[in-house]
Amino acid sequence: MPARLAGGIRCGDDDSVSTYRxxxxxxxxxxxxxxxxxxxxxxxxxxxxxxxxxxxxxxxxxxxxxxxxxxxxxxxxxxxxxxxxxxxxxxxxxxxxxxxxxxxxxxxxxxxxxxxxxxxxxxxxxxxxxxxxxxxxxxxxxxxxxxxxxxxxxxxxxxxxxxxxxxxxxxxxxxxxxxxxxxxxxxxxxxxxxxxxxxxxxxxxxxxxxxxxxxxxxxxxxxxxxxxxxxxxxxxxxxxxxxxxxxxxxxxxxxxxxxxxxxxxxxxxxxxxxxxxxxxxxxxxxxxxxxxxxxxxxxxxxxxLGRQRPFPGDRLAILSNGRGIGLLAADRLIERAGTMAEAAEAEGRPAGNPLDLGIDAAGPAFAAALEPILTDRVSDAVLAIHVPTVRSDAGEVANAIADTVKRVRAGQTRKKPLFAVSLGDAEAAREAFARASLPHFATDSEAIEGFLHLVRYREAQDDLMRTPDSLPRDFSPDTARARSIIAGALRHGASWLDPIAVNGLLEAYGIPTVPITLAPDKDAAAAAAWPIIAAGGAVALKVVSPDIVHKSDIGGVHLDLTSEADVREAARSILSRARRERPDARVTGFAVQPMVRRGQRRELIAGLAEDPVFGPVVVFGRGGTAVEVIDDRALGLPPLDLILARDLIGRTRVARRLEGYRDVPAADLSAIALTLVKLSQLAADLPQVRELDINPLLADETGVLALDARVRIGRSERGGHGRGHPRFAIRPYPAEWVRTLNLKDRTIRVRPVRPEDEGLFLSFFQGLDPEDLRLRFFGPVRAFSHTFLARLTQLDYARAIAFVATEVDVGGGERMLGAVRLHADANHESGEYAIAVGRDVRGTGLAFALMRLMIDWARSEGIGRVEGSVLAENRPMLAVCRRLGFTQGRDPEDPGLMKVQLPLAGGSPAGR
CATH class of the missing domain: 3.40.50.261 (Succinyl-CoA synthetase domains)
Structure with missing residues (x-):
């Protein structure tokens, strides 16, 4: 069927919400x-x-x-x-x-x-x-x-x-x-x-x-x-x-x-x-x-926020009638990780940033200096600070600043923001700034915070709309193996995985580990160590106990053992101290591993924790035995993509050590970020994992290695609205909704949309003719901006779903054939849909299949009805809606539109 099958949602189809009464x-x-x-x-x-x-x-x-x-x-x-x-x-x-x-x-x-x-x-x-x-x-x-x-x-x-x-x-x-x-x-x-x-x-x-x-x-x-x-x-x-x-x-x-x-x-x-x-x-x-x-x-x-809208850019120019107060403002900006604008060319006027006009600068001096700053291209916002003196009246200066801003902005399409500070308690200054709707503050520090609020907001919006890199195609976790490991441990009443199970779990998610052998006693430990020692290596011996989480606290780790006698002695020492300091602990044996030389590797910590409110949390930071004392860590709520993972890394102090310095090559940031994404996916797949601790996670230019890890587990309980992890605060990618359709001798894959699908959507829309686009969006679409596409591909799966249909192209990649989307209101009473399919899949039944899948999702989420707006001339879409059981009626506000609606409460699957 052609793209004329498009049904659409008007006026921002991803933001429609309602709040009852x-x-x-x-x-x-x-x-x-x-x-x-x-x-x-x-x-x-x-x-x-x-x-x-x-x-x-x-x-x-x-x-x-x-x-x-x-x-x-x-x-x-x-x-x-x-x-x-x-x-x-x-x-x-x-x-x-x-x-x-x-x-x-x-x-x-x-x-x-x-x-x-x-x-x-x-x-x-x-x-x-x-x-x-x-x-x-x-x-x-x-x-x-x-x-x-x-x-x-x-x-x-x-x-x-x-x-x-x-x-x-x-x-x-x-x-x-x-x-x-x-x-x-x-x-x-x-x-x-x-x-x-x-x-x-x-x-x-x-x-x-x-x-x-x-x-x-x-x-x-x-x-x-x-x-x-x-x-x-x-x-x-x-x-x-x-x-x-x-x-x-x-x-x-x-x-x-x-x-x-x-x-x-x-x-x-x-x-x-x-x-x-x-x-x-x-x-x-x-x-x-x-x-x-x-x-x-x-x-x-x-x-x-009451007087200034968010704006692009983060470079601040500072103008004041005193060098000291200008420098204090600049110090505050830099301490808060803000950006100073470069000093503009002098052009016959004072230069510098901060720009010092002198202690007796009055209204005309401020006006003359301010006007070129408001029009230059080297700054994005201006901070004007005035300190009243006997030669410089606060009210006069405030009026001069307000008049200058008003005059300059009258001829601008992009109006540069100005933040004003009048030190002292001058009512005339406050009134002048308020009349001009300029944000004004009592101190330079408050003004800097106000400026940074808007900068941080715009940066947060950019982050929300940023398209992540695609995950490597070879990252396909062995979830069956991982679930088997967890299920086996739970059947035996375990709350902690043993070291072999931990290694197996990490390997199932592609996280490199150090080989490990479990030994029940000191002789078995010596025997397990012998092949490594005979090859010229050394071994590490660690206590294995479900009751001893932090092994180093009781001397439960011995390193650099180079003989069987050393291994036996280390085992005796570990047992003796464990019995003395933790007589209640069950010691089930020892873990034997080949020694890994840290060399230039950085010690990191990565893992999962469980918050009683927000559920699973991904933790990253500097590792080692003093990790809690150093407290260099950043937290992120899963699910994570590669952009969010890199942001998590960048918010720690240890991130600077991951860069190259002197003769130490930079660590592989991509491998570290991918490890965090893998842990996020593990949390989504395995609700039974309550805490996971990789410490240290070694990282260098060759990648990462999990040197030691522990995992706490527990039985999962269902809860929350809809499917997915019962304790995730953010609904993860609904992988269970991936489908394969065989339509008219074509194999078509349908899956929920991911943020990295932006390129797919761009290519698809560029391949549609203007009439197809008009039917989808109820008007001409002349450009496909990043923001526009991000709103279609970056979904909150708690409220919305979009299914994209693809097939393998000649180069082995994905080619988009069409998509359907549904956005539910805040109360899950109704959801509004939109659909578009390409011309080359006409007659295959793809549109009907996509609509069916969307309706099934809505029913599974407990949404009461599905509705949409369809152009009255779009007969193919209206025919599909009739076949699926939608009622149809003219839109009273627009006779050219038909309102279609399908009640779901208590209904049977659509089309059956």
Whole structure:
């Protein structure tokens, strides 16, 4: 069938999400307030005062049994007595009454409720969980308990306990902590920063961080999102929502409690290195979030995001009226790994970076120096710092800077960002910068942080869109062997693999190891060592015990043994010390290995740890016995590709030692990165592996070698939504969906799309004629940018799938024949599809087969229905949809489009 079979998704088909009943929460027409509105100073009265002061245009209804009217507001005994069904119910009653009020709200048909009451408990019969069960049964959404409320300034809605109503703006704030939210709102009030909405989540029963991210990611009133949290309950939902939001707009995250004591009992080096704060940081990085460390840095981010959009480039030019203050700013930038712009040519004006205008520089001097910097090509942004003096007025300088920026930008298509600092407390300067919508700061350090926030955000976006290298074709792990090894150990009740099993597991994933022989006693160890010694080598002898994880702690490793007598003596010494220091430990024998001379090899550590929130984590860093003391490590959430693996390596100090220096050749970075990808794949394939520790992993110019390793295992439990590893925070590549189709004497391979398929898609689209492309994308497509293609090939498998059909070309590579994709909404209620196939597969049935496969995937994910938009003239696509059971109808907003829909709940496989 020709590419005319294309059905498409309009307006960004990879970002369509919905959040159930958020319209009732954030845009209510009527609000009911349940609580002591008559008592001055009560929570309910405070919220009522806030609603009235904000000028809420809808109905405000009060429920208070013992009053008929309060301050001109009629009251009723219960929600059922209200004259209007409220969209939103605000609950401020004692804890025991909360379930009763929630039940009344649900029965009345309310859409959402905010529980301002605190301390509802977490036991199954406590008020909180009871209220949640009642609300869930009726589809009532709950915010809280212990919420400080919500505000939507643009809708004149302030149902919060904040001291001041937030001003209207385009930044959304989602905070688990009410006090942190209140602090940010107060800061915004003092600095003229507004919000599209503020949500105080409290002790989450229902609406959480992921829901807020999903909603504000697609809210056209929101340009950036601020996120304040101390914990994540559902890592997979959080990561999916965070990655989707970060692709759409800047998301800044502040986490409280980063340095709480770690109560885990890690049993390997990798487990000890994967501390919770480091895992959270790795998760935020992987999701593309901008992580800040404290409220000062958050305020800096708010100031920046409120007035400046992200921009390309990272070179900063610094302009000041003092050499010292300019150098301090430059020092701060360099310390934070920022980039100074090169000094521009003088051209009759002062030169340098930082550029010093002198202590008495006034407005005209700043204007004259600033204009050429704003138009040059050697810098990407400007930092203008002014220190008030008796000869240089802050307000005058601020106005000169603002006027110059406005004048220069009027003639520019690419408007260079400017960050302003006016030291001191000059109200006139702040007002001038605010009127010009220029980000302004009290100190140079805050301004540098603000500049770097946007640079880091753009870099994170680039990382999210970067196409990874293809994996080597010879990397095909022997998963059957690996699973057999794990299953055998579990059958015998083992929680640690023995050294032979560890070597077998690593070999199954192509990770080079040192040969090993197990010996039950000292004589067997001497016999196993003899062939190596006789050949002129030396051996290492290691204790084997399921109870001794760190062998060196009890002297359980002896090296450079060159005779049988040495081996026997080493075995006696190991046994003696083990019995003395670990009398409870079961010693099952000894491991004998040929000695490996380290030479110029670098000692690294690589492995897997398990975090209670985010699941498996890949750990990399400098290895050796002092690995935890050195603490040079970086963490990454699997699945990894080669780009992510290289980034992981680059975030460690040991990365510099991997480069060549003096007479030491550079280590093989590709081999190290590939090893990390292999460990990531091992984690995806084998949920039973709980911790894996390769220490040391030796690396030089010839590759890598696992010198010592240990693996902890346990039975896996199913969990999470959909298929895949039950504890992966990010859904791994769904390899189980690879298919081979035999259609009209052609063998066609269909598999889920991978990020490295960008080239395949480019070649395919370039081979389609303009009419084919119009049917797929509902309009002409003139260029296929990297960003455009990355959005089609870099998928969040928790929300979307794309299947690509290929066949082997004459050169032995893949040739793309077509693809189908489906993107689910945040609640998995529906998914929207798109499909395109090439002209040379017409009549083969490929389009029908791809649609069938996509529908099967949707059903397996629990998606309620599949829908799409098809041009009315696209009869072949509509015919396929009829054959598959889709209903069809005209799009009321566009008569040229047909809306097609296939309900899946409880249905049988499509087309059967």
């Amino acid at each position: 958020f319209d009732k929460l954030l845009a209510p027409r009527a609000i009911a307030l349940v609580g002591s509105v008559a008592r001055e100073g009560s929570v309910a009265r405070s919220v009522l005062d806030g609603l009235r002061a904000a000028g809420f245009p809808g109905a405000i209804l009060a429920v208070q049994p013992d009053h008929a009217i309060v301050d001109g507001l009629p009251c009723v005994p219960q929600i059922a007595d209200l004259p209007t069904i409220p969209d939103l119910v605000l609950i401020a009653v004692p804890p025991p009454r909360v379930p009763e009020v929630v039940a009344q709200a649900a029965a009345a048909g309310a859409g959402a409720a905010v529980i301002l009451t605190a301390r509802l408990g977490s036991g199954p019969d406590d008020p909180g969980p009871t209220a949640h069960r009642i609300a869930r049964a009726h589809g009532l959404r709950l915010l809280g308990p212990d919420s400080a409320g919500l505000a939507v300034p643009g809708a004149k809605l302030n149902a919060s306990l904040f001291a001041h109503a937030p001003a209207a703006g385009d930044i959304a704030l989602v905070s688990q902590s009410g006090t942190v939210a209140a602090a940010i709102v107060e800061w915004g009030a003092r600095h003229g920063t507004g919000f599209s909405a503020v949500l105080s989540l409290g002790s989450v029963l229902d609406i959480g961080v992921a829901d807020g991210l999903d909603y504000f990611a697609t809210d056209y009133r929101t340009r950036a999102i601020l996120l304040c949290l101390d914990r994540v309950a559902d890592a997979r939902r959080f990561m999916s929502a965070a990655r989707a939001a970060a692709r759409a707009k800047p998301v800044v995250v502040l986490r409280a409690g980063r340095h709480r004591p770690d109560t885990r009992a890690a049993e390997t080096h990798t487990g000890a290195l994967a501390r919770p704060d480091a895992v959270y940081a790795a998760a935020f990085r992987r999701a593309g979030l901008l992580a800040v460390q404290d409220l000062d840095e958050m305020f800096s981010a708010v100031e920046t």
